[in-house]
Amino acid sequence: MHLFRNDYSEGAAPQIMDAVAACGGEQSVGYTEGDAHCEHARELIREACGCPDAMVEFCIGGTSANVICLSGMLRDWEGAICTRDAHIIVHETGALAACGRTSLPTDDADGFLTPEAAERVYQFQMGTGRHMTRPGAIYITDTTELGGVWSRERFDAICDWARGHDLGIFLDGARLGSALTAPGNDLTLEHIASRVDAFYIGGTKNGMLMGEAIVICGHGEHAQRLREAFPYLQKERGGLLAKGFLLGAQFEAAFEAAKGSEALYWQLARHANECADRLRQGLVAAGLDLYGNSTSNQVFVTVSEDQEARLAQAAGCETFYVLADGRRVVRFVCSWATAAEDVDELLGLVRELA
Known part of the structure; x- marks a missing residue:
């Protein structure tokens, strides 16, 4: 994955x-x-x-x-x-x-x-x-x-x-x-x-x-x-x-952008954001709660300890906080190289764990 x-x-x-x-x-x-x-x-x-x-x-x-x-x-x-x-x-x-x-x-x-x-x-x-x-x-x-x-x-x-x-x-x-x-x-x-x-x-x-x-x-x-x-x-x-x-x-x-086109720097960033938004919406649809106020290429959600371990092993996500009730705040990050299919594969795993 x-x-x-x-x-x-x-x-x-x-x-x-x-x-x-x-x-x-x-x-x-x-x-x-x-x-x-x-x-x-x-x-x-x-x-x-x-x-x-x-x-x-x-x-x-x-x-x-x-x-x-x-x-x-x-x-x-x-x-x-x-x-x-x-x-x-x-x-x-x-x-x-x-x-x-x-x-x-x-x-x-x-x-x-x-x-x-x-x-x-x-x-x-x-x-x-x-x-x-x-x-x-x-x-x-x-x-x-x-x-x-x-x-x-x-x-x-x-x-x-x-x-x-x-x-x-x-x-x-x-x-x-x-x-x-x-x-x-x-x-x-x-x-x-x-x-x-x-x-x-x-x-x-x-x-x-x-x-x-x-x-x-x-x-x-x-x-x-x-x-x-x-x-x-x-x-x-x-x-x-x-x-x-x-x-x-x-x-x-x-x-350096060709005439009338957006510079590569912004294209790469915009793509990462679009993949993150796709992921964010899919995680919410799968029943996970968002954490924080991110609208960028980083996505934070709360998960159980078991879900944390499975997601870290499969997708490499990092744990940022452990909340008072034992839930974990994990972070997913999208980049210029993330594809829509990558996001969908991850969401398939999340649905299995929900």
């Missing part, structure tokens, strides 16, 4: 593989510096973001992107306000803390950072002056850890709050493709670029071999600090790929 463990189990979409293979015999300057593929990819991304003066850089993966950007935005005595399930807290082995920066979690429980919860953390941290880590930025993700998609209203509210407190804004876009092509989404790449200091466009989880495109688009104090520090931190923190032109070639293929 097709595995639904994550959206990076397959190598890469054929068009991406072709792009990498095509530059296999070329000689290029290393480290993403000046090669034709990276430079063209930068221009394509600036155009897509509506931000012609953005600094666009390419990093190996999400953890290094988060650590480099937050380290560059924050000073030694500052921390990043985030939700308690933020990736920088629960899935990066303390990488940010190891670099001397602090995560300041709120009590938000659904993956969305709210102004009200952020304000409580801010006031607490500021209460005793120099004896506490001072908030310096906020960290948000789109999609959230539970697959939620930010609405423009909710996004603008937290950005307004952060600006009102003179905090930097960083958005983790590991699954940004899925978020911006999700049903009902009203955010755009251009709007995100107009509000945050920096964000990244995830490639690893959207059909590429690896890689993330970091976009530093702001011009305030936090963005300027990051612009200056980024080249040095990227090298120091192990996020700079010697064969950087391979990252550029992938993003070049992903964002």
Whole structure:
């Protein structure tokens, strides 16, 4: 059976593989510096973001992107306000803390950072002056850890709050493709670029071999600090790929669209979302309860312990939580490579287990 463990189990979409293979015999300057593929990819991304003066850089993966950007935005005595399930807290082995920066979690429980919860953390941290880590930025993700998609209203509210407190804004876009092509989404790449200091466009989880495109688009104090520090931190923190032109070639293929057609990046994300929606509807029809607020390529449902074991063995799904009543929250993830037949095969198994 097709595995639904994550959206990076397959190598890469054929068009991406072709792009990498095509530059296999070329000689290029290393480290993403000046090669034709990276430079063209930068221009394509600036155009897509509506931000012609953005600094666009390419990093190996999400953890290094988060650590480099937050380290560059924050000073030694500052921390990043985030939700308690933020990736920088629960899935990066303390990488940010190891670099001397602090995560300041709120009590938000659904993956969305709210102004009200952020304000409580801010006031607490500021209460005793120099004896506490001072908030310096906020960290948000789109999609959230539970697959939620930010609405423009909710996004603008937290950005307004952060600006009102003179905090930097960083958005983790590991699954940004899925978020911006999700049903009902009203955010755009251009709007995100107009509000945050920096964000990244995830490639690893959207059909590429690896890689993330970091976009530093702001011009305030936090963005300027990051612009200056980024080249040095990227090298120091192990996020700079010697064969950087391979990252550029992938993003070049992903964002270069034929006239009148949608760029491959969005096509791949949209397909994953469509498969997830098919799966979501089928799971509900089979009698399972959805968990959380996902409308993206991640699907969360509650199952019994026996169902959990059977589904994990057959489809590779992961268990995220064990609820107080003993039910398990399991996650299925669709990718660019998921087919409708794969979804239907899984649903057949679920119906047998229901």
